Every structure is written in structure tokens, then in C-alpha cells.
Amino acid sequence: MISCQSFRERLAPGSNEAAVMEHLRKCDACLDFAVSVDADHFFRALDGSELTPPGGVDAFTSDVMAQVRLRQAEGSMGRRRLPNPWRLAVAAMILVGISGAAIVYRQSEQTAPVAQIQPAAHRAELVTKPIVESYDSRTATIVELRGEGASDAQVVMIFDDSLPADL
Amino acid sequence: MIPTKETVELDDRQLVETIRRGDNDAFEQLVRRKTTKVYSLCYRIIGNAEDAKDISQLVFIKLWENLDKYDPHFAFDTWLYRMVTNVAIDFLRNKQSRENAVNSNLRLVKTSSDAEQGVVVQRKEIENVFNAVATVLSPKQKTIFVMREMDDLPSSEIAKILGCRESTVRNHLFNARKLMQQQLRKRYPEYSRLWKEGQ
Numbered sequence: 001m002i003s004c005q006s007f008r009e010r011l012a013p014g015s016n017e018a019a020v021m022e023h024l025r026k027c028d029a030c031l032d033f034a035v036s037v038d039a040d041h042f043f044r045a046l047d048g049s050e051l052t053p054p055g056g057v058d059a060f061t062s063d064v065m066a067q068v069r070l071r072q073a074e075g076s077m078g079r080r081r082l083p084n085p086w087r088l089a090v091a092a093m094i095l096v097g098i099s100g101a102a103i104v105y106r107q108s109e110q111t112a113p114v115a116q117i118q119p120a121a122h123r124a125e126l127v128t129k130p131i132v133e134s135y136d137s138r139t140a141t142i143v144e145l146r147g148e149g150a151s152d153a154q155v156v157m158i159f160d161d162s163l164p165a166d167l
Numbered sequence: 168m169i170p171t172k173e174t175v176e177l178d179d180r181q182l183v184e185t186i187r188r189g190d191n192d193a194f195e196q197l198v199r200r201k202t203t204k205v206y207s208l209c210y211r212i213i214g215n216a217e218d219a220k221d222i223s224q225l226v227f228i229k230l231w232e233n234l235d236k237y238d239p240h241f242a243f244d245t246w247l248y249r250m251v252t253n254v255a256i257d258f259l260r261n262k263q264s265r266e267n268a269v270n271s272n273l274r275l276v277k278t279s280s281d282a283e284q285g286v287v288v289q290r291k292e293i294e295n296v297f298n299a300v301a302t303v304l305s306p307k308q309k310t311i312f313v314m315r316e317m318d319d320l321p322s323s324e325i326a327k328i329l330g331c332r333e334s335t336v337r338n339h340l341f342n343a344r345k346l347m348q349q350q351l352r353k354r355y356p357e358y359s360r361l362w363k364e365g366q
């Protein structure tokens with residue numbers, strides 16, 4: 001640190017010299033002198049050195065890292081739950097297929113006795129004649145319920161105001 | 168002898184690159200390196216240790232969330248300071264709107280005879296005086312004042328941090344000094360002798 005004499009010689013109003021500032025912030029004897037030269041040195045005398053947060057740097061860093069890891073965990077769970085646009089499109093197609101199947105099945109039920117139904121033929125008809133081939137919407141809520149076994153039907157529900165009422 | 172892990176001291180930009188590749192340890196190293204810098208600025212802007220600690224932690228969380236937006240062509244500290252000032256100014260704005268009325272009469276003014284005595288500046292009192300009179304400053308004025316007068320940052324650097332013109336920084340500084348002198352005269356007449364009338 002520079003001497004008191006050197007400080008007083010080099011101090012000027014608005015001075016911003018690092019050595020002068022250091023002396024101003026450490027030497028009580030020169031504080032009053034500095035403020036009499038330039039009153040703005042009053043607040044500039046506040047210690048500008050780096051401070052340690054309560055509890056110390058280690059505890060502070062641990063807290064930050066705990067929050068980061070929590071967010072990372074939340075983020076990866078969120079990613080797993082959120083279907084991407086392709087999954088949405090596939091889910092919507094499955095729903096449309098199932099809905100179409102239900103309608104066509106109901107119609108053929110009305111025209112033919114149960115005993116005469118040939119399920120395999122109906123299924124073939126459903127696959128080749130979907131009512132809507134894909135469904136894409138930013139506003140829709142799509143809920144997908146997977147069956148337990150491979151043979152179980154997959155149910156997809158779409159809640160969307162813009163969905164055709166007769167679907 | 169147990170071999171020790173070689174410690175490589177990466178600079179800020181290299182550290183950021185490593186973090187971007189998903190290295191949490193590198194982020195921990197960055198937090199450790201910048202804690203006192205971030206906390207000190209927060210503390211001087213906010214004026215309260217516990218709030219400053221919370222806000223500093225929030226700064227690092229935001230830093231982690233936004234690290235992909237950092238452009239390595241610019242100094243990392245400038246970007247970091249911008250993050251600190253944004254979060255601290257937001258906090259102060261909310262706090263000021265809640266507490267303005269409470270803060271206005273924190274200290275009884277001394278009698279005029281005390282003021283006439285003249286007084287030796289007490290270093291330990293300056294911080295209290297600053298925290299009391301700085302309540303009249305806008306969050307942005309206070310932030311600029313702290314960076315210029317306590318962190319000794321040049322106006323050009325403050326302008327970069329805040330994304331404004333240097334002339335705007337100088338205007339804020341001028342107004343901040345004026346407002347604080349007025350408050351000193353009103354609330355701390357024993358110190359008001361320091362600023363001559365009309366200065």
C-alpha cells in the first residue's frame with residue numbers, strides 16, 4: 001500500500017487510481033482528508049473488496065449444485081413424460097384408426113347378424129379405410145393408455161376443441 | 168503414494184465450454200470461482216446479507232440455465248455481471264414497492280447543533296449511511312452507483328453490462344450523487360457539511 005504522504009499527493013477529485021482507492025479504503029487517518037478534497041470520496045471509501053456469503057463458499061456452492069441437480073432430475077423426468085411431435089402424430093393415428101374401426105364395426109353390426117360377422121375381414125377393411133390419417137394440433141391434450149400385453153388394444157384419447165364433432 | 172488428480176486451471180471460457188458438454192464438476196468449479204464476486208456485487212446492491220445470498224444463488228441457477236446463450240467473443244465477467252444486475256434490479260424493484268413506506272423513517276435526524284459541531288467521518292458508519300440514503304435511488308441508479316464507486320468499474324464497462332450508452336450511465340451517476348447528497352443533508356446533517364451548498 002502506498003504511504004499516507006504519497007496518497008495525499010496523488011489524491012485528486014474524481015481520482016480512480018487503484019493504489020489511491022486501496023489506501024482510501026484502508027487508512028482511517030486519510031479518510032477525512034480525502035472527503036475534504038472531494039466529498040464523493042465519502043461513499044467511495046466503502047470497502048470494495050470481495051465478500052464471502054454467510055456460511056462460506058463451500059456451503060454456498062453445495063446449495064447451488066443441489067438445486068442444479070434437482071433441476072436436472074426434473075428436466076429429464078419432464079422429457080420422458082413429454083411426447084415429441086412424432087409420438088403425438090403416431091398416437092393420433094392410432095386413435096383415429098380405433099375410432100374409425102368402432103364406427104365401421106357398429107355400422108356393419110346393424111346390417112348383419114352377429115353369427116355372420118367375419119372379424120378378420122372387418123379388420124382388413126378398417127386398416128385400409130381410416131377416417132383421418134393423421135392428427136396434429138398444438139392445443140390438443142393427448143392421453144395414451146398402453147395395454148399390459150402385446151395383444152391388448154391401445155387406447156388414445158384426444159381432447160381438443162378443434163376436433164370434428166362427428167369423429 | 169496415492170496419485171493425485173491433475174488439476175488443470177481452465178479459464179472462464181474453457182470452463183463454460185466444458186459445462187456446455189454436460190460437465191457438472193466444471194460448473195461447480197465456476198460457481199466456486201465466481202461466488203465472492205457475485206455475492207459482493209449483490210450485497211452492495213441489495214444491502215442485506217441473507218437476501219444477497221439468495222439472489223446470488225438465483226444468479227448461478229439462471230447462469231446454468233442460460234449458459235448456451237453466452238457468446239464466447241465477449242468477456243465472461245461482463246455477461247455474468249449482466250446476469251447479476253438483471254436479477255438484483257428485479258429483486259430491488261419488487262422489494263422497494265413493498266417496503267418504500269417502511270424505509271422512509273429509519274433514522275431520526277440529529278439536531279442542528281450536533282450538525283454544526285463538525286464530525287470526523289466514521290468508516291464503520293459509512294455503510295449504514297449509504298444503505299439508508301440509497302433507498303431514494305432507483306434500482307438501476309443504485310446498481311450503477313455501486314459498480315462505479317465501489318467496484319471501480321469504468322463507465323464504458325458498466326454501459327456494456329447494462330446494454331446502454333455510456334452517456335446514460337453518466338446521467339444515472341450524476342442523478343444518483345445529487346439524490347444522495349439531498350438525503351444526506353436531510354437525514355445526516357452532521358455529514359452534509361462535506362458537500363458544499365450548490366455542489
Ligand SMILES: [Zn+2]
Nearest residue numbers: 004027029030
Ligand atoms: Zn493514510
